[in-house]
Amino acid sequence: MLLTMEEFRAYQPKRETYALFGWPLGHTMSPELHASLFAASGREADYIAVAVPPEQLQEAFDLARQKLGGINCTIPHKKAIIPLLDDVDTAARDLHSVNTVAFRGGKAIGYNTDILGFAESLTRDKVSLSGKKVLLIGYGGAASVMAYHCAREGAVLTITGRDLEKAQVLQQQIVSAVPRAKVAVYSRRHIPRDVQIVLNSTPVGMFPKEEQAPLHYLPRKTEYVFDAIYNPPVTATMRLANPKKAKTRDGLFMLVMQAAHAQTIWTGDAFDPAACETILRRLYGKMAVKRLSEKHGKQNIVLCGFMGSGKTTIGRKLARLTGLTFIDADQYLEDKEGRKISDIFAAEGEAYFRDRETAYLKELSQKSGIVLSLGGGAVLREENVRAVKSTGLLIHLDTPYYRILKNLSYSDSRPLIAGPSGQSETTRLYHARKGTYHRVSDVSVRSPKISEVLEKVVKSI
Numbered sequence: 001m002l003l004t005m006e007e008f009r010a011y012q013p014k015r016e017t018y019a020l021f022g023w024p025l026g027h028t029m030s031p032e033l034h035a036s037l038f039a040a041s042g043r044e045a046d047y048i049a050v051a052v053p054p055e056q057l058q059e060a061f062d063l064a065r066q067k068l069g070g071i072n073c074t075i076p077h078k079k080a081i082i083p084l085l086d087d088v089d090t091a092a093r094d095l096h097s098v099n100t101v102a103f104r105g106g107k108a109i110g111y112n113t114d115i116l117g118f119a120e121s122l123t124r125d126k127v128s129l130s131g132k133k134v135l136l137i138g139y140g141g142a143a144s145v146m147a148y149h150c151a152r153e154g155a156v157l158t159i160t161g162r163d164l165e166k167a168q169v170l171q172q173q174i175v176s177a178v179p180r181a182k183v184a185v186y187s188r189r190h191i192p193r194d195v196q197i198v199l200n201s202t203p204v205g206m207f208p209k210e211e212q213a214p215l216h217y218l219p220r221k222t223e224y225v226f227d228a229i230y231n232p233p234v235t236a237t238m239r240l241a242n243p244k245k246a247k248t249r250d251g252l253f254m255l256v257m258q259a260a261h262a263q264t265i266w267t268g269d270a271f272d273p274a275a276c277e278t279i280l281r282r283l284y285g286k287m288a289v290k291r292l293s294e295k296h297g298k299q300n301i302v303l304c305g306f307m308g309s310g311k312t313t314i315g316r317k318l319a320r321l322t323g324l325t326f327i328d329a330d331q332y333l334e335d336k337e338g339r340k341i342s343d344i345f346a347a348e349g350e351a352y353f354r355d356r357e358t359a360y361l362k363e364l365s366q367k368s369g370i371v372l373s374l375g376g377g378a379v380l381r382e383e384n385v386r387a388v389k390s391t392g393l394l395i396h397l398d399t400p401y402y403r404i405l406k407n408l409s410y411s412d413s414r415p416l417i418a419g420p421s422g423q424s425e426t427t428r429l430y431h432a433r434k435g436t437y438h439r440v441s442d443v444s445v446r447s448p449k450i451s452e453v454l455e456k457v458v459k460s461i
Contacts, residue, residue: 001031001048005060008050013067016045018266021060021081022074025051029283030072033259036279041269045069057081061108070102070266072259078141085110094177095144100262111265114145117258118226125247127224129153133194137161137214137237138201139170142228146199147174151181158195160188161202161214188215195219198237200227205235207295213237222246230255231287232295233459252287256280281458285321288461292393296442299368300324300392301461304437306430307376308407309399310450315373317454322371330375333360341375354381362387380433385440395457396441401430403448 002025003011020030034047052060057077061084064071073081078097082088085098086107092098098110122129134155136147143159150157151174159167167185174183186192195218204214206229213236218225223246227235230252238248256279260271292298301318303311312328319326333356334340344353358381364372365387372392378384379394388394399407408426438444445456 001046002028003048003050005050005052005056008048008052008060008063011048011067013046016043017068018045018047018070018072019064019068020047020049020072020074021052021057021064021077022049023051023053023076025049025074028074029255029286030259032286033256033279033283034263036282037260037263037271040271040275040279041263041267043267043269045267052077054080058084064101065103065108068103070100070262072262073099073101075141082110084108091115091148095148096173097141097144099258100265102265111262112145113258113261113265114142114254115149116261117254117256118145119149120257121226121249121251121254124253125224125249127197127247129155129197132156132196133192134158134197134199135160135191135195135219136199136201139163139166140201143201144170144173146201146226146228147183148177150199151175151178151183155182155197157181157183158192159183159185160191162188191219193219194221196221197224198222198226198241200225200229200235200237203229205229205232205237207231207291211236213240215240218246225249227251228254232291233284233287252283253280256283281321284455284458285318285323288458289322289324291461296393296461298391298393300365300370300372300388301457302372302374302388302392302394303397303457304374304379304394304441305376305397305399306404306433306437308404309376309397310407310453311373311397313450314397314453314457315371317450318457319371321454321458325370326373327364327367327370328373329357329361329364329378330373332364333357333375336360358384358387364388365391367391376429377433379436379440389440389442393443393461394441395460396437396444397453397457398437398444398446399453400446400448401427404430 028049031047031049038045057080078099081098088110092110092112095112097112100111100113102109129150130153132155134150134157136159139161161167171183171185174181198218202214204212210232218240225238225241225248227237228251229235230250233250241248256276303315305311316326361384443460445460447453
């Protein structure tokens with residue numbers, strides 16, 4: 001629920017309620033994220049977002065003391081709210097930034113949980129900062145959080161950005177807060193070549209300008225890249241990393257964990273890591289649906305690939321994750337025709353089947369909000385491809401052949417590979433069709449593991 005100040009003045013909570021203050025507030029994931037966390041902890045509580053103009057922060061804060069159990073703050077209120085508080089914890093004071101306020105015992109106490117979310121992102125990826133050479137791109141609020149944590153953990157930090165004077169201000173802030181910190185400032189042309197960890201705190205590369213990156217290349221020894229951006233989930237900066245040598249992480253897990261820590265501060269509730277992982281996956285699913293429309297201008301996700309590539313399995317999981325409706329094109333055809341595909345082949349032949357397949361794909365393409373799994377040979381007809389791509393993003397599951405053979409060994413209902421020459425015919429068809437799958441699809445995803453395929457499909461959108 002997003003409220004204006006006028007609406008917030010009239011708002012009367014019906015139960016325990018928390019809020020996000022920011023200006024301006026466009027689309028924010030915080031209400032749905034906190035709702036998911038409340039559900040995970042079994043707490044009956046509400047979370048609202050309030051668009052608070054800077055000149056009305058004092059009034060909004062006074063109203064929050066009366067109505068709410070706590071608030072989160074985002075731009076431009078993280079620093080401005082500090083004078084209104086009764087107390088501020090050490091990290092928030094050192095950072096000059098508060099993103100969480102708890103109303104407790106008649107007092108308003110400020111915290112910074114962004115640093116906890118960032119720290120947990122590194123822990124999740126088993127990244128140690130001690131003694132590591134770290135490059136931080138940027139000098140704003142997110143940068144100060146990352147720099148402070150790096151300094152406290154004993155990293156050798158280099159800060160860079162377009163405005164070196166601002167980078168030097170951050171350098172002095174960190175050195176003042178952590179006197180032992182090793183922090184240097186370099187231009188982007190002179191960053192150290194032996195950097196091991198790269199952190200992007202800037203919005204460069206965020207949708208819709210997601211092909212941009214703050215650097216043209218990464219130091220060759222880079223082993224980990226963290227980008228605070230999460231839309232897109234695979235940023236241009238992350239794509240600069242060598243996938244064989246470097247791990248990458250976007251900012252969505254940090255968002256989840258800073259919210260979880262905020263709730264722990266407010267309520268004392270702790271969160272099981274598995275619950276946070278579930279929430280993270282669902283947020284990726286919601287982000288995929290958002291990007292499907294906003295970036296690609298599509299309403300549907302369509303999966304293609306060779307028989308046995310896992311289209312139905314992935315399609316069902318993807319539908320649950322995104323909230324879209326799953327439809328298996330082959331099953332849809334069988335239901336409409338009232339008989340199995342193998343029976344259609346036997347009675348009418350392949351040509352008749354392909355004609356019916358085309359008719360039903362055109363019908364399915366008129367639907368909205370579906371995950372559609374295609375039959376293995378559906379994309380061999382250009383009119384089928386045009387139909388499904390008119391409303392859908394076509395994703396190819398490029399499953400390794402050995403995995404396909406294993407999947408097919410469990411099935412006896414594939415009419416094109418039945419009989420004594422089944423495996424040789426499977427091999428012939430696989431090689432004959434592979435190029436077509438790559439040519440017609442918008443995205444191609446490859447992995448032998450179902451869990452990895454699902455993650456890659458979601459992030460590829």
